[in-house]
Amino acid sequence: MKSLSILALGSAVLLAACGQNADKPDNTAEASATMGDMSGDMGNMAMPAETAKVAKGTGTVKAIDETAGTITLEHGPIAEANWPAMTMAFKAAPALIDSVAVGDKVAFDLALKDGIGEVTAIQKQ
Template sequence: MNYVRLTIALGLAALTAACGKKAETPVAAETNQAVPAAAAMSSDMGNMAMAPAASTAIKAKGHGTVTAIDKAAGTITLDHGPIPEAKWPAMTMAFKAAPAITDAVKIGDKVDFDVTLTGSAGEVTAIHKQ
């Protein structure tokens, strides 16, 4: 009976000691050398950033209402309808905009606009009051 208790106690001690250990560092397959965890993660992230879809710009047109203008930040916020080219539903969103764009309109104006979309961000390239 004492051997069973001793075996259980040693097993629990081993499990408890294992809980405090850090995860093993990944090993590079080609060189069998350890790769720092940060490097392993950044290389995966780097591959994701290079994906063609992330760097492809889409030109689209939209209709909406100007809800905010931040000339210092160079942004214009539009409450716009759906933008089918980007598969976006209607929403309110801030876009980058050149000073000529932000100076051409005021809050409350109904507008038609051209936008260049890259990923989930966009830049208004032309704007016209309705």
């Protein structure tokens, strides 16, 4: 009888301990920190391969911002990005920005990531 009740007591304590562990704020924080790290790593590795695609477009240079590293293009529809014609600013490398002027009609390549396009090539037409 004695040993039985010790066993029962023992498992009750174990169960309580388990419940406590699961609800411990420390555990939760650890778990979400790990999740955050994982998704950060996955994001870095997976995004370029998964979502970067190249789109081609034509348009007119409306503005150039060398400080921000952007070219504003009034561009025609870009099917690859599901974009209608519009005017918007794109990131671009300094060499590309220097190669065009406001008012130029241009053909350009875009690298598309997460719905954001970066000009990777641009030629005056």
